[in-house]
Amino acid sequence: MAEERKWYTGMFSTEDWWAFWLGTFFVLLGIITSLSGVDLVGWIIKFGKWVAIEKSFKASHPDLMSPVAALIATYIILMLTTAIGAYFMKWDIKKYIGAFTIVFWLSVLSYIIGENAYIAATELDRAKYGIDWSLSLGGAFYIMALIIGLIIGNLAPKGFREFVKLGARPEWFIKVAIVMLGAKLGYLAIKSLGYAVHLLAAGASATIAAYLLFWPLAFLAGRKLFKLSREWAACLASGISICGVSAAIATAGAIRARPIVPVMISALIVVFAVIELIILPGVLAAFWLNEPIAAGASLGLTVKTDGADAAAGAILDELMRSRAALELGQQWEEGWILMSAVNTKIWIDMFIGVWAFVLATIWVYKVERRPGEKVQKMEIWWRFPKFVLGYFLAMFLLLFIGFNLYPDSATAYKALTLGIKPVEGSLRKFFFVLTFTSIGIVTDFRALRQEGLGKLTLAYAFILAVIIIPIGWLIAWLFHMGMMPPTVSP
Amino acid sequence: MMYTVNKKDFMRTVSFDIHHNGKEWVAHNDEITVTGETLDELDENIKLKLKEILSEGRVKVTMELDYRRNVPHWIWQYHPYYFYRTIFLDLD
Numbered sequence A: 001m002a003e004e005r006k007w008y009t010g011m012f013s014t015e016d017w018w019a020f021w022l023g024t025f026f027v028l029l030g031i032i033t034s035l036s037g038v039d040l041v042g043w044i045i046k047f048g049k050w051v052a053i054e055k056s057f058k059a060s061h062p063d064l065m066s067p068v069a070a071l072i073a074t075y076i077i078l079m080l081t082t083a084i085g086a087y088f089m090k091w092d093i094k095k096y097i098g099a100f101t102i103v104f105w106l107s108v109l110s111y112i113i114g115e116n117a118y119i120a121a122t123e124l125d126r127a128k129y130g131i132d133w134s135l136s137l138g139g140a141f142y143i144m145a146l147i148i149g150l151i152i153g154n155l156a157p158k159g160f161r162e163f164v165k166l167g168a169r170p171e172w173f174i175k176v177a178i179v180m181l182g183a184k185l186g187y188l189a190i191k192s193l194g195y196a197v198h199l200l201a202a203g204a205s206a207t208i209a210a211y212l213l214f215w216p217l218a219f220l221a222g223r224k225l226f227k228l229s230r231e232w233a234a235c236l237a238s239g240i241s242i243c244g245v246s247a248a249i250a251t252a253g254a255i256r257a258r259p260i261v262p263v264m265i266s267a268l269i270v271v272f273a274v275i276e277l278i279i280l281p282g283v284l285a286a287f288w289l290n291e292p293i294a295a296g297a298s299l300g301l302t303v304k305t306d307g308a309d310a311a312a313g314a315i316l317d318e319l320m321r322s323r324a325a326l327e328l329g330q331q332w333e334e335g336w337i338l339m340s341a342v343n344t345k346i347w348i349d350m351f352i353g354v355w356a357f358v359l360a361t362i363w364v365y366k367v368e369r370r371p372g373e374k375v376q377k378m379e380i381w382w383r384f385p386k387f388v389l390g391y392f393l394a395m396f397l398l399l400f401i402g403f404n405l406y407p408d409s410a411t412a413y414k415a416l417t418l419g420i421k422p423v424e425g426s427l428r429k430f431f432f433v434l435t436f437t438s439i440g441i442v443t444d445f446r447a448l449r450q451e452g453l454g455k456l457t458l459a460y461a462f463i464l465a466v467i468i469i470p471i472g473w474l475i476a477w478l479f480h481m482g483m484m485p486p487t488v489s490p
Numbered sequence B: 001m002m003y004t005v006n007k008k009d010f011m012r013t014v015s016f017d018i019h020h021n022g023k024e025w026v027a028h029n030d031e032i033t034v035t036g037e038t039l040d041e042l043d044e045n046i047k048l049k050l051k052e053i054l055s056e057g058r059v060k061v062t063m064e065l066d067y068r069r070n071v072p073h074w075i076w077q078y079h080p081y082y083f084y085r086t087i088f089l090d091l092d
Helices: A015-036 A068-089 A093-113 A140-155 A158-164 A170-187 A193-225 A229-240 A244-254 A258-285 A292-303 A306-328 A336-350 A352-367 A378-383 A386-403 A411-440 A445-449 A454-480 B039-053
Strands: A046-047 A057-059 B014-018 B025-028 B033-036 B058-063 B084-090
Touching: A015 A068, A015 A170, A015 A386, A015 A411, A046 A068, A046 A093, A046 A411, A057 A306, A093 A140, A093 A158, A093 A411, A140 A306, A140 A411, A140 B014, A158 A411, A170 A193, A170 A306, A170 A336, A170 A386, A170 A411, A170 B033, A193 A229, A193 A258, A193 A336, A193 A454, A229 A244, A229 A258, A229 A454, A244 A258, A244 A352, A258 A292, A258 A306, A258 A411, A258 A445, A258 A454, A292 A306, A292 A336, A292 A454, A306 A336, A306 A411, A306 B014, A336 A352, A336 A386, A352 A378, A352 B084, A386 A411, A445 B014, B014 B039, B025 B039, B033 B039, B039 B058
Parallel strands: B014 B058
Antiparallel strands: A046 A057, B014 B025, B025 B033, B058 B084
């Protein structure tokens, strides 16, 4: 039965809202643990570098349970909580649990292999692990998860591939992780408030770049250079310059395009995002060590899905911190480079509703002049990414508690560590690994061979290389120049 | 029931699910199905159909794209909704 859409429509039936619910749930578990002392998060699995495999993982609070028990507890709790979401979203629950189970254990395998000391330990770490050589590949577990996912997504038999895709939900997983990242930002801001506010404000500049520079240039290039129709050029411009698949779909809906248009463009976006994810962190780490926060922010401007952006930010964070330790003798605090990458992207995401509303208004009232149709302001809310609410809620909750319930920030930081650290650290990182595995599984390079995608692929590659990446780097540098991550003692 | 009545302005509201079948837009609810190659044509055909069924006056028509029908499952996680159109038709 067709129904009128309400403000609360989708609250229990979309992954966006379920990212809010799940992310907030885990953050609340952390807060309750910190405030009450009742350990609700000690079960969270924590991986680490290893030489002897029995030391590759343990419970976040090892006194609570054994490593194997923590691994099983993490599997059961993540499976159950995401399955509750899947149930409300009316997915095939049995298939989801089966597919998620495969994604989970592949992620665990990737994490363990990638954290082997011979692969991951830096030169400075070697003595600690008693080894005399290592590849120094910080963040190798992310790459390992991506490779395993890509092998399944591109080489596994079709039936198996399609089945596993039911549990590989990169955007859902990364949005849950981003809510936890909000908790991390609030937690770190307790002792570095000015720096966190500076980072947030600088990140807002991303919206200026994405909406006012990228979009018109990309649209013009699509129309003039590649002779795309208005419908195709508008959706492509949004996808490549704003927030990827989400923007392509929102724009297509706003201009009342046929659904096939954003669906085809989306296939391109996810493939190019993975190519960027593989190339950009290495390039930025190699050439931009003197501007780590700008480098992170540039990812938010140039990598066009939340999953690939956060994934690229996580790799860049690992690579740059390793280089800084080795070459500059500085220990940069973990997470700030990643947060700058996510921060710019979140600002871009937040305004997609406003942008879609503007486009809908122009298209309905000016371009197509459709009589009788009214564009509703509620469009802005319907398109607003709800997981962002969770990100800011988590951040402000931590700040509120930190500044009001404790005598000083040092005491607050220490007291909150018990519950928040396992959530914003170990659990968030595991959701990142789930995201990497999932990105690999859903990225099908054969999509580029689809009929009719030739000109679009060329247009996408050209606009990305000539407009988005150079201008993105410039804007990121202009607004973040000189910002360095806070340092910590080794 | 063909329509609902808004409690504030007493306007009749007819709601449809809408999808694109590759050739044309299809708007349907439990009682009627209307098609059109373009949205303009669809709106016109809806107006003609409603004129046959309802009495004269102004009618609010809402159409929400059937997301699950037109957008592949892997895309749902990126953006949850496509469009929700509201048009006003004078059935005079």
